[in-house]
Amino acid sequence: MYQNPNPSSTPDPTSNPNPNPNPSGSGEGDQSRRHRKKLAQVHDLARRLAASDAAGRVEAAREVRRLARSSAKARSAFAVAAVVEPLVAMLPSHDPDARESALLALLNLAVRNERNKDTVIKSGALPHLVELLRSETSSLRELATAAALTLSASPSNQLTIATSGAVPYLVKILISGSIQGKVDAVTTLYNLSTCRDSSSLTLPVDAAEPLLTLLKDCKKYSKFAEKATSLLEILSETEEGRNSISDLDGGILTLVETVEDGSLLSTECAVGVLLSLCCSSPQKYKELILKEGAIPGLLLLTVEGTEEAQKRARKLLDLLRDQPSRRASEDLRIAAYDIAARVDGPRKAASTAKRLLHDMIKRNMELTMARMEHRAAPYTPKTLVT
Known part of the structure; x- marks a missing residue:
């Protein structure tokens, strides 16, 4: 039998020398054991992911996904090169199960963890994701879109994704994907549009029709409507984009409805699109916008919108009034009364509406006089040097 040569210096591990252990010490011991257990789990999964057995790698990837989905601590623990890099290496696999399991594992590691989002991109996942977007x-394709959405939520990744070649494939998802795929694609594109160098995002004109269709069908004050109108405003910066927006049956009407019923942000973006159309070609777009009854919503926006929305609405009203019509005048009176009733109540509505119309007419006259004075300013030649 083994005898301890120095029992005083090496205690028996089965004995309990302290019958009343310190609770804090016990807690530290439990924490240490949990830490060792977690490290052992990470090492085991890393070993299985690096193994030559394809079925074993798939099973390990599924285990990473399961654990990461259920625990924020697991998401942090597994975000190490020994786990992430083998998962990234599985993305271009010819085995559909391997691609899907790896993609889901990476997606769950990145959810609600900014550091992990950056780790996945730095581990070389993005080129493979672009390939999967065209699968x-x-x-x-839709899992890759969900992954792009998650990764694009990190500002440090947005420029990299925007310039990776992913945008055209996200627009294809926007055109022909499922409802969830379209929502994910819109949100991803919106995230990319908010990066510091937003000029790096160029939207294909093909995005106009699905964006307007989705905007037409959604609640105009929703977060989704804010994202859709923001992307439409980017499209309206080019002639091709403006043509795509105006050529769609009901496109301008959808924007007018958003001005009337949208949130502060979606109304600001919607009126920005209409203003861009009207500024680019007044003769082409004025009557189209007036025909859809835009005046009441624009007038309301001059009172209730953001500072930028109010400025845009006033400018657009000025452009539309340069070519007054009987319908536009009637719309102005109706809209002024409607706003007055909301602001001051029915009893004072008539007097308030009159004041609103008076202020608008006064502003219009001031602008007209300023333009006339500018055109009539005499030419003053430079003083001749003799």
Whole structure:
């Protein structure tokens, strides 16, 4: 039998020398054991992900996904090169199960963890994600879209994703994907548009029709409407984009409805699109905008919108009034009364509406006089040097 040569210096591990252990010490011991257990789990999964057995790698990836989905601590623990890099290496696999399991594992690691989002990108996942966005398998395309959405939520990743070649494929998802795929694509594109160098995002004109269709069908005050109108405003910066927006049946009407019923942000973006149309070609767009009854919503926006929305609405009203019509005048009176009733109540509505119209007419006259004075300013030649 083994005898301890120095029992005084090496205690028996089965004995309990302290019958009343310190609770804090016990807690530290439990914490240490949990830490060692977590490290062992990470090492085991890393070993299985690096193994040559394809089925074992798939099973390990699924285990990473399961643990990461259920625990924020697991998401942090597994975000190490020994786990992330083998998962990234599985993305271009010819085995659909390997691609899907790796993609889901990476997606769950990145959810609600900014550091992990950056780690996934730095580990080389983005080129593979772009390839998966163009996959012939719709489920893989939409999983890749969900992954792009998650990764694009990190500001440090937005420029990299915007310039990776992913945008055209996200627009294809926007055109032909499932409802969830379209929502994910819109949100991803919106995230990319908010990066510091937003000029790096160029939207294909093909995005106009699905964006307007989705805007037409959604609640105009929703967060989704804010994202859709923001992207439409980017499209309206080019002639091709403006043509795509105005050529769609009901496109201008959808924007007018958003001005009337949208949130502060979606109304600001919607009136920005209408203003861009009207500024680019007044003769082409004035009557189209007036025809859809834009005046009441614009007048309301001059009172209730953001500072930028009010400025845009006033400018657009000035452009529309340069070519007054009987319908526009009637719309102005109706809209002024409607706003007055909301602001001051029915009893004072008539007098308030009159004041609103008076202020608008006065502003219009001031602008007209300023333009006339500018055109009539005499030419003053430079003093001749003799």
